[in-house]
Amino acid sequence: MTFSADRPNMIEFKDVHKYYGDYHALRGINGTIKAGEFFSLLGPSGCGKTTLLRTIAGFEDISSGAVLIDGKTMAGVPANVRPTNMVFQSYAIFPHMSVQENVGFGLRRDPRSAAEKARAVEEALEMVGLKGYGKRAAHALSGGQRQRVALARALILKPKVLLLDEPLSALDKKMREQMQVELIKLQREVGITFVLVTHDQEEALVMSDRIAVMFEGEIAQLADPETLYRRPNSKKVADFIGTMNFIPCTILSEAGDKVEVDAKGLGKVALDIHQAPPPRGETPVVGLRPETLTLLYPGQTATERETAGVIDEVIYFGDMTYYDVYLGGTDTEVRLSMRNVPGRPVLDVGDKVRVAWSPEALVLFR
Amino acid sequence: MAKSNSAEARAGWLLAAPPAVYAALLLAAPLATVLLYSVLTGEKGAVSTPFTLSNYAEILSKPVYKAVMWRSLYVSMLVTLTTVLLAYPIAYFVSFHVSPSKKSLWLFLITIPFWTSYIIRVSLWRTILGYDGIIDSTLISTGLMDSQLNILSNGVISIIITLSHAYAPFAVLPIFVSLEKVERPLLEAGQDLGESKLMTFLRVTLPLSMPGVIAAVLIVFIPTVGDYVTPELIGGGKTPMVANLIESQMLKQRDQAMGSALAVTAMLIVGIVSVVFVLMNRRFIGGQK
Incomplete structure (x- = not known):
């Protein structure tokens, strides 16, 4: 680099x-x-x-x-x-x-x-x-x-x-x-x-x-x-490099250097044009890496956006825990990763959680 | 465990017994007889005591024996050399330039000469090499020569041509196997490190295929030293090799003791040469650093 x-x-x-x-x-x-x-x-x-x-x-x-x-x-x-x-x-x-x-x-x-x-x-x-x-x-x-x-x-x-x-x-x-x-x-x-x-x-x-x-x-x-x-330039590259969650979305408007989308489970998000690689004529999805999503523990608040969810699966790795979470009462499931540091107990399947995320981390594939 | 081991060992002996008996009767017993006869005195088709080394002394002192032994050795060495030199390119071609699916077909084709009896092949060589034979008549009719070559009249050359042709397939197979075992990336590595294809062959392929070459040398050398039919039929008996000499002692002179001593001497010489080659083989196999 x-x-x-x-x-x-x-x-x-x-x-x-x-x-x-x-x-x-x-x-x-x-x-x-x-x-x-x-x-x-x-x-x-x-x-x-x-x-x-x-x-x-x-x-x-x-x-x-x-x-x-x-x-x-x-x-x-x-x-x-x-x-x-x-x-x-x-x-x-x-x-x-x-x-x-x-x-x-x-x-x-x-x-x-x-x-x-x-x-x-x-x-x-x-x-x-x-x-x-x-x-x-x-x-x-x-x-x-x-x-x-x-x-x-x-x-x-x-x-x-x-x-x-x-x-x-x-x-x-x-x-x-x-x-x-x-x-x-x-x-x-x-x-x-x-x-x-x-x-x-x-x-x-x-x-x-x-x-x-x-x-x-x-x-x-x-x-x-x-x-x-x-900033992978296609869904295929994004999928090949690391793990990425793909969330179905609809494009609401595109003007200048802004694209507004409605992502299932996340809601309306305004994206910068550099977050949207050239269109390929595919069904639009937004991509999010697991580490860009954070579980909020009691007393914590999101600095940008926050979405409610329910834990569907817990995968414990020692230093990390992966959670599969249903977002915002929909069937959109995302995987997120949390470092297991003191003060962050491992949560259980079925727990209701709040998930913090940043529109900055999204990539739009279409 | 010990019990089942001994049971296994017994089963093993039982399985090995029939061929072992066969080998003892047909290989060890005649060999022992020949060794015994060689230290007796022979006369008029019979052997008698006392034990003596005079047969061996005669072999070492009489120039005719030495000359025939020497001829056997150099003829078979030349045959071995020619055969291996002919077989290596064939094996190389099949291993490196024939597509894997066709390799067994090629090996099968190489064995085709075996479909004809050796005696018939020898007679054919007589027709090809002899006075006014195929070579002579072709050369004369095309105007390339104006007199007969009559290669057949040169016993040693004719024997070498005939035997090399007969043994080539035996030499191709071991060389082919050793070439197949040369990992192909090694050849690319040789070129990648700056060597031409020829130098890569000399520095990588050839040394790695030496075990096959040495096996081929042994397979050709051992039987050709003792070849009897070819000198008899091709050389017309005028270029005898050691086997012809043994035959003459045994059946014509009816001196079985002398014949046996000649056989033992020939065996010793072949044995020594073979051991040298086996040791070289060890060096190349065990010497893979």
Whole structure:
């Protein structure tokens, strides 16, 4: 989020199409990835994110359009001479080589002396936290260690772009969270452009400067994580990133930069035009994230709007409790989340409650 | 637990017994006989005591034995080399360039030569390679040559051509299996790290397929050293290999002791070469670092 938009372009996609026979895998990709950016391609499986990554690496030819890296077109440039390196989903560690042979694989034509190369390998291993593992057999490594070897093997070549194809999907949850933080730190340290492919929206939000959300071969939205989360440009993106309540509504009036809607259970709300992404001809709904709704305990009052409700379901998570609440005597049910801090007892199913919310948090999809 | 284990062990022995008896009668017993005969004295179709190592001494001292042993070794080594060099590209093609649904069809097609008896295939090679055979008549009628090549007259070359063709399918299969086990992302990784397709093959695919290559080497080398039919039919008996020599000692000279000693010597040589290859195989399998 500290990312500055005036950095030079590292990767440019210009109307990229890819067909596999009749199957249209990439449907006109446009966009730029900036130098030094941590960029994520996020989407469900089969959305084309891995195909797009592989067009950068040079493993897939594109049917039409252009991919540029650092201002140069990559048409006809084979993978082995592109200024990119990849961390594969399966890590692709060479099983017949030791850790140091794996890390030094790409240094064969490096003009440095053998001693200097060995030092470079040792430094790369140290950078990924595998100091002293050089002599180990590759097949004796754990999943996390393999991933680190794959990272060291790619970064030792100082690529302009590091491509990561779902690198954390094979790790358990704890290890994954740890590696997320390590990858962010590593990216800041080396300053190389990282392009990450993931289907895990949380992972993308945690790690990226900017994210391209992809559905069915198209980029649905390209934005920084906060914009993506707070101002998704479609219901589909909103649904894919985190949880969002969708409440049916009718549009009462639209004038200038104001839209007035009547949301079922919430009542009349005036929205700013920036809360309403361009219309798509869908049935209008307003979206609200669970954490933007608050249960009011006795003695508390809402700062903006307040709606009465009845608790339908209580889901206890330890640090949080999720409540499903019927709003304003209607069948509109919303999920809201409350942090379990002292003075906030967990409530019961059937309890009558008051829910505070802010029109600011609403997004209108139509 | 112990009880059921011993019951399982007994059942296991019972299951293994028939083939074990079969192997003992048809493999171990003749082998023991040959070993025994090799240290006896043979004359006129009979063997007699005392025990002696003179047969072995004769094999080591007489140049004709050494020459035939040596020929057997280098012919089978050349056959092995040619076969593996021919089989590797076929296996590579089927593994990497044939769509998965058609792979078994291809393997099936590779076995087609087996549908014809080996004796018939050998006779066909005679027709192809011989004086005024298919190769000669083609070359002469197209004007590429003006005299007969008569490849068949060169015993060693003819034997190598015939045996390489016969053993190629045996070599394709193990190499194919080892190539199938090479994970494809490894090849992309090789290229991603800056190597061309050729260098990726040399640094990744080839080392990882070595267990299959070594298996193919053993499968071809061991039986070809002792091949009897091919030198007899192709070389016209003029290019004998060790099996022909053993046959001549056993049946023509009627010296079974000498024949046995030759057989044991040949077995030892094959054994040593095979152990070397098995150790190399270990290095490549166990050596996956």
